[in-house]
Amino acid sequence: MNPAAHELDVEGLELELLLEAMFRRYGADFRGYARSSLRRRIRNMVRDERLGSISALQEKILREPEAMVRLLDHLSVCVTSMFRDPSFFLAFRQKVVPHLFSAPFVRIWCAGAATGEEVYSLAILLSEEGLFERCRLYGTDINAHLIEKARRGVFDAALMGEYEANYRAAGGKGSLSDYFRVAYDGATPRHGLKRNILFAQHNLAIDGSFNEFNVILCRNVMIYFGAELQNRVHELFFQSLRRKGFLCLGRRESLPRALAKTRYETVDAEERIYRRRS
Amino acid sequence: MNAPRLVVVGASWGGVDALQIVLGALPATFDAAVLVVLHRAQGVRDVLQHVLQRSCSLPVGDVEDKQPILPGRVYLAPAGYHVHVEDAHFGLSVDDPVHHARPSIDVAMSTAAEALGPKVTGVVLTGAGRDGAEGLALIKRLGGCAIVQEPSDAARADLPRAALDAVQPDRVLALEEIATWLAERGGGAEVNGGASPD
């Protein structure tokens, strides 16, 4: 075997041992995650901490809980934005919202909400459609720091221009700036917008269902999971979704084939919007 | 593990024209999978698929998360996502851009090399910047095969030059030659003769 391949093999073993150590010592279960992105993130951490190997990182996190906290932050570095994929939000407006009017009370779960941009985008959309008063939006994420930021809801004012363009492409009816107060330290949602939003920590890999929802969004989260964990989470979503409820996935994610036929009908194939059959 | 051989082609500026020539020359019987990573703005996805499909006799489509890698198909890295090769399937991420690019050629090539070793051929075509150089070097180190477009033949020579600085390639070829070379070898793995597919 060539030396580089040998080194890679050893590193692969170190990675598995690290994941096991994280789970056994801290209950942090990343064993079901897709390995490639995980490996890149862990290598970055090894480099940032000036360590020589994943084994050295393992020793460090076992002895120093603060290092474990830093590792968890490395593992959920996250890029998100308001009205990411405007065409999705447009489709949501046109094809999902009309069905929500018949429900007296609408619960929406945004899983893997990161710093909350997706949730606030939905809140804006729903209030423009005259539905927000009847809605309760739950934004959850594995990472407590991100959830904290989402609650505070302070966004980089420099990005608002880009978000404004997304908002318009998503069928926005006014101006995004109507919904934010821009101050020196950033843009914050105006008071009313936060009223029906709840942010909480929730780990899709181990936690169970916590309510029954009319809509579940889980976009660009399960791409980080291996196939087996994806199946577990799909089971969780199915249990957490009301009959005729909607499931929305990311642009390049699809339902496992078996579920696609039996449990869901496709509302919009391009935008990955599905509806629970019964 | 039943993964087929995989050709990873990376390009940025001038890439669409170059890809039409390379993909256009692949015969319908081509028996490796092809992953194309082209730097592109979000929102022009469908056009690219359409344009490349017109010149290519193999089916061309955007990568889906967890899609199995099948021979005789051309996969495009979707705008806004990195493509990761995991064993016999593709994965996606929205991790930070690498060399300002997402999709990044380095991510696709390095993960392909790490997952499939000698079964991988990397091809760096025209473009600006230096994305791909590191990935191509890793392909080579892990027993795969490295092809670089002749810089004087490229619409923008930065990408091929950066690759040549990083790795001693198996071939430096003009576009038409790359096409024929790939077509003849069906992906070209084990060009080194020595690399055992363990």
Ligand SMILES: C[S@@+](CC[C@H](N)C(=O)[O-])C[C@H]1O[C@@H](n2cnc3c(N)ncnc32)[C@H](O)[C@@H]1O
């Ligand atoms: C790329 S972000 C997606 C943000 C947003 N949904 C979007 O599409 O813009 C992925 C998020 O998933 C979260 N995540 C990762 N593993 C998770 C898990 N097991 N349970 C809940 N959230 C998780 C990460 O912390 C990160 O915030």
